[in-house]
């Protein structure tokens with residue numbers, strides 16, 4: 001059976017102009033040849049979402065947001081709601097990225113955002129991962145705690161609808177990638193954890209991604225040996241050719 005893969009480009013606070021965002025999406029969409037087994041998603045800034053969305057309306061590329069409000073509506077200055085995102089034809093939303101957790105996002109806020117995203121038919125891409133990989137393996141406990149916090153609010157039917165992205169913080173934007181065997185080990189650990197929290201058949205249906213310094217030259221090995229269902233890509237998603245090369249690297253079977 002062919003493995004299905006999900007590749008998400010997280011553009012973060014880039015690029016600086018709408019014209020450059022349009023250039024980037026054109027560069028990706030013109031050359032991307034859709035594969036039945038692949039889903040490709042881009043996450044521009046809120047301000048660029050609508051215009052980038054127009055460019056890919058008839059293309060096999062989907063739209064994500066980088067965050068979502070933890071409230072439905074009302075006096076929450078600067079926030080964008082799940083309903084507004086859905087109305088703008090967004091399908092995925094990144095929740096709990098470590099860069100947002102560093103700004104104060106807690107597991108409780110992540111729970112609220114994930115719940116609202118699902119309610120509005122958005123697929124949450126929930127980021128988890130340790131700050132440091134210690135030799136004693138305490139980082140497994142840290143990741144397990146984050147998974148348990150999700151299980152508190154997600155029924156079995158819900159966990160099957162979310163994407164969990166394992167993004168070790170030490171590997172994000174640093175050029176230090178987890179090895180393929182580190183990624184494989186975490187995939188097995190997350191599968192075992194989800195099996196404990198739910199059951200095996202439910203755990204099998206949860207999409208797991210890896211993120212952290214994924215580049216064209218390491219994507220193939222990480223995908224082949226790492227056992228995850230795709231990648232959340234930051235820096236390398238800002239160059240169309242690099243992002244396309246990463247997409248191609250996941251098409252190994």
Ligand code: PGA
Nearest residue numbers: 172173212213233234235
């Ligand atoms: P990076 O970012 O690929 O630049 O390390 C990954 C992410 O933050 O999702």
